[in-house]
Amino acid sequence: MREEINRLMDLQVIDRQLQELEQSLASIAGRVDQLRDENKNHQAEFDRLTEQDKEISAARKKAERELAEGEVRIRNKRMRLTLVRNDKELQALTHEIESLKDTNQRLETELLTSMEGADVRTARIKELTEAITKGRVDLTAAEKEIATEVEELKGNISKTRKAREKIAENVDPGLLSRYQMIFSRRAGVAVAKATGGTCQGCRMRLPPQLYNEIQKHLQIHFCPNCQRVLYYEEPAAEKASS
Ligand SMILES: [Zn+2]
Structure with missing residues (x-):
């Protein structure tokens, strides 16, 4: 009976080794998985920001065009002021000019705000571009680095498993x-x-x-x-x- 217990104790030693080897394998693969996740997140943020950038610059161009058109309209109406013949016409024209000026003011504010946001976004896009490039290099290096370790661990695991089987087949x-x-x-x-x-x-x-x-x-x-x-x-x- 003592022999049977000795075999179980040998088995316990070897099973703990196996457990450790498998945990090492999982944690090594975990490092690469983490890098891969980081890269994926950076890429997703990059895609989102560049898409946003495209939409916002299209909106900006539209606002710039409207602003220019508004200025032309204001100029035309101011020229017509010299041709006005009565107070009623003068009042109406002045009102139109004021309202055009308000619209342009609003467009200017919008443009300024969007320019401020653009700076932050451009900086982040640049940051992400660098992170993505670096992340790709790091991932390839990490994959290469662990390849040997993973191979070694897998070899060890299969060797240990065989040794375990030999002991186990003699246990009831x-x-x-x-x-x-x-x-x-x-x-x-x-x-x-x-x-x-x-x-x-x-x-x-x-x-x-x-x-x-x-x-x-x-x-x-x-x-x-x-x-x-x-x-x-x-x-x-x-x-x-x-
Ligand atoms: Zn007990």
């Missing part, structure tokens, strides 16, 4: 599946030491009868509280192994 299938369930549910500790009458996995005091049985190693015992596989180690052996 029922015990193996129970071990696997505990390993995944108990944060990678499925086999725990029993010392001083206590399960070292969950620190619970074991019934004395069970503790005695564990020390004989005649069969596999489980902690009644955390379900971990328990093994006993002589105090002398404990010292030597630690």
